[in-house]
Amino acid sequence: MKREIRFRAWDDLHNKMYPVSDIEWDADGRMWVTTDDGKNGIELIDEEAHLMQYAGLEDKNGREIYENDILKVISEDGESYVATVKWFGDEGYPAFDLAGIPAAWCYESNALATIFESGVETCEVIGNIFENPELLEGKQ
Template sequence: MREIKFRAWDKTNKRSIDLKNSAIDPLSGEIIGAHDPDEFYLFDSCDYDLMQYTSLKDKNGKEIYEGDIVNGAGEYCVEKKPVIWSRSGWYAGYEDKEKTNITSLCALDDIEVIGNIYENPEYINNQ
């Protein structure tokens, strides 16, 4: 079974928070709170964006989360693409109504996390 964990982006303080022991609403199944080693966070507002762990690690052993920006090689070259969930798995790329340009993370070799969409938007704004 894969490990399920989350990281949150604190929009107010502009920082990433590694979350442990998430509190889940039993009726909706939504995460309503969690804590890191120093503080408990309630997600009752729009002040946080949650990012799920993909259960994959990059070539340096760094955990890959939704919203991370990755580079990778393989059958398809991926350069500075965000990690997203799409239909049935984790991908690097973009998906919207006009176009789909995604590559499965599992199809990549030597994948490396180089940042995330919150702290490094310049990587993806030029795409």
């Protein structure tokens, strides 16, 4: 399976999400992000920037799913929960999966993969952790 590698970046300084077409690092460790329109070179320094990778998946509405997106997962019977898309590579598990799944929902393996492979549940991007942290209130 071939997957397109794409990123977006959250800028803490301007509180804005940028689609990314190019990423470069200079000798001082500063990261330069160029937006998709190709006109605006925006310097984001590591402490201000949060890069998020495209998971290669789309929600039920065709919206691309990125790391740090907040998903609403809905079962066939209408029950639902909210969880965050996370890259678990830093924890020895090199895959995108969901963080914050309620204990009542049990998956034998990767929940995100199970949802998309089984087709029993659907998911919808309802926000992300930077622009919509209120969606996670009481969950952490």
